[in-house]
Amino acid sequence: MHLAEVEHNLKPGSRAQHYIADIVGDLPGPTIIAVAGIHGNEATGIAAIERIVKEIEPLTSKMKGRFLGLKGNIPALSAGVRFVDEDMNRLWTTSILDKIRRTKSMELSSIDRVEVKKMLQILDPIVLSEEQGEIIYVDLHTFSGSGGLFSITSDDDRHSKILSKLGVPRIFGLQHSIPGTSMDYVEDAGHIGFAFETGTHGSKEAEDNAYAGLLVLLESLGMIDKNDISDFDVCHDYLTSRVSGYPSKVKFLYKHIIEEGDEFVMRPGFHNFDKVDKGDWLASDKNGEIKAQADGYLLMPLYQQQGNDGFFIVRDCE
């Protein structure tokens, strides 16, 4: 079933606007839920999901499981901004979700909460269903800096089994420093969830990385046969080449939190996984130079206006 066409017949603001596609294979298998644009300035993942849909839609008769592709924050996507009133990817804590479910859309305190409510109307019947089999939730993101691609995930066997097949660097422990992401919601329900940071906002490379990653994931879960995808090997090799030289597993050490009025500015030229030493000058704010508080790798240096995370420092696990 392809729901993308249906949305045009429904009133604006309806949850159907969130569907990119819902493809159900004829054979039983896991469910991949791929979400793009939960940050409205990160639309690249939508194009990647649309490419995946084109590839797998003709294969439904032999596909195992279900691929559900969703858009996140529709008003923010339309405006090309990270969020409208508040970050939609910091609202998925148990208590805020409970409040959002109990409150009428018109009475919610922000447009972004209305978006969460519409997403929950789609996701709750799947994610919270007792009959539901394995769910793998992929939250697609891009970043304002450059360099690499990586996943933000939990350090347990179930996640490792799946993420190791994807082969991109895994960042552990970050979700504790970013509470209320949609991954929390999926993982609290007992499923697999990870964020997939695929490249610089709006770049072709970020789209290609997301597309190749999703394709490899579908194949590694046994949902599609690689022989049915003409460019599977090309995508697989491409993905491998994109991550060579990067550490495979790193753990979160700390992030620099930007507070109101800080006037934070990252120094130019930093990339993901740049090695930094304690004391290196990384950024400035109105109080002066901000230096690395530990040795490690730099992650997600902030080169945009919106967002409260200035940069992260991570370190090798091994």
Ligand SMILES: [Zn+2]
């Ligand atoms: Zn994001």
